[in-house]
Amino acid sequence: MFETNFKNEFVEIRGHKIGLNENKLIKIPIDRLPTGTLIEIPVYIFNGKEAGPTILLQGGLHGDEVNSVELIRRMLIDKSYKIQRGCVIVVPLLNVFGFLSLSRDMHGKDVNRSFPGSKRGSLASRMAYYLMKELVQNVDFGIDYHTGGEQRCNYPQVRYTAEDKNAKELATIFNAPYMFTSKLISKSFRNECYKHNVPILVFEGGESLRLDELSIKKGIQGTLNILRNFNMISKDVIIQKSDLSIEITKHKWIRAKIAGLFSTVIANGDKVKKGQTLGYIMDTYGETHFLVKAPYDGYIIAINNFPIINMGDAIFHIGT
Numbered sequence: 236m237f238e239t240n241f242k243n244e245f246v247e248i249r250g251h252k253i254g255l256n257e258n259k260l261i262k263i264p265i266d267r268l269p270t271g272t273l274i275e276i277p278v279y280i281f282n283g284k285e286a287g288p289t290i291l292l293q294g295g296l297h298g299d300e301v302n303s304v305e306l307i308r309r310m311l312i313d314k315s316y317k318i319q320r321g322c323v324i325v326v327p328l329l330n331v332f333g334f335l336s337l338s339r340d341m342h343g344k345d346v347n348r349s350f351p352g353s354k355r356g357s358l359a360s361r362m363a364y365y366l367m368k369e370l371v372q373n374v375d376f377g378i379d380y381h382t383g384g385e386q387r388c389n390y391p392q393v394r395y396t397a398e399d400k401n402a403k404e405l406a407t408i409f410n411a412p413y414m415f416t417s418k419l420i421s422k423s424f425r426n427e428c429y430k431h432n433v434p435i436l437v438f439e440g441g442e443s444l445r446l447d448e449l450s451i452k453k454g455i456q457g458t459l460n461i462l463r464n465f466n467m468i469s470k471d472v473i474i475q476k477s478d479l480s481i482e483i484t485k486h487k488w489i490r491a492k493i494a495g496l497f498s499t500v501i502a503n504g505d506k507v508k509k510g511q512t513l514g515y516i517m518d519t520y521g522e523t524h525f526l527v528k529a530p531y532d533g534y535i536i537a538i539n540n541f542p543i544i545n546m547g548d549a550i551f552h553i554g555t
């Protein structure tokens with residue numbers, strides 16, 4: 236069992252010490268705009284009465300992945316972080332710049348490919364550096380919330396590092412509709428945390444720049460499952476029950492064989508049978524329909540919602 240020597244007597248961030256039974260909002264200054272405006276990242280710390288695990292809950296590493304920001308915001312409003320044991324460090328929106336410019340990136344660079352970062356690097360690189368130095372050094376594990384890209388809607392799912400047994404255990408506890416291992420990507424946040432022995436779960440739900448109620452709810456539910464498991468929140472908090480997470484062992488995007496107008500006939504998250512019609516690609520000016528069929532039995536774990544498709548575009552992500 237993952238539960239080992241958690242002993243958060245206090246966490247220290249930017250010189251602020253937050254002891255047991257203390258809550259605090261710290262604003263970490265990151266940069267100034269060319270106009271001189273100071274950009275700060277708000278970080279909430281909720282430390283319980285009793286020592287326990289310290290968890291990082293991080294939204295908006297990609298600035299346009301708004302479901303991550305919304306689910307963390309909603310948990311703040313719902314007072315879900317009434318922590319009795321252990322500590323949560325909550326970052327509602329890491330990439331303020333991407334959020335403002337409706338972009339995944341920070342000044343044209345992906346923070347999630349900028350680790351370990353450096354003190355004097357680009358903004359993305361500095362962000363990565365301070366995230367590791369100020370926050371990750373305090374935590375036992377973390378949840379990094381994401382969404383699919385533009386128009387690519389991920390059915391709520393958790394991805395974890397195969398080499399990390401604790402991450403699999405956390406993924407099982409989170410209990411998203413789907414869970415699967417994901418390779419460590421060089422210079423990514425999860426990869427850097429793995430090197431520091433900090434398991435990271437990546438929750439994915441919905442698509443960028445669109446709020447998706449199911450993804451938000453599943454993200455909150457999974458987070459509460461984690462907090463409950465480590466006895467961090469009261470037993471009175473009601474968590475909606477759901478079916479056990481389906482473990483996906485293989486997954487592949489199905490690509491469009493022709494270009495045209497694309498529409499689906501199944502729903503994201505559906506279980507499908509080999510040969511079943513999943514959608515149509517229609518000749519834009521004519522009557523011809525090209526049927527998109529399931530190449531094998533599986534589960535739809537993501538759908539491309541874009542209606543105008545080019546040959547080779549990824550349209551359905553199917554897991555088995």
Ligand SMILES: [Zn+2]
Binds near residue numbers: 296297300381382
């Ligand atoms: Zn992302």
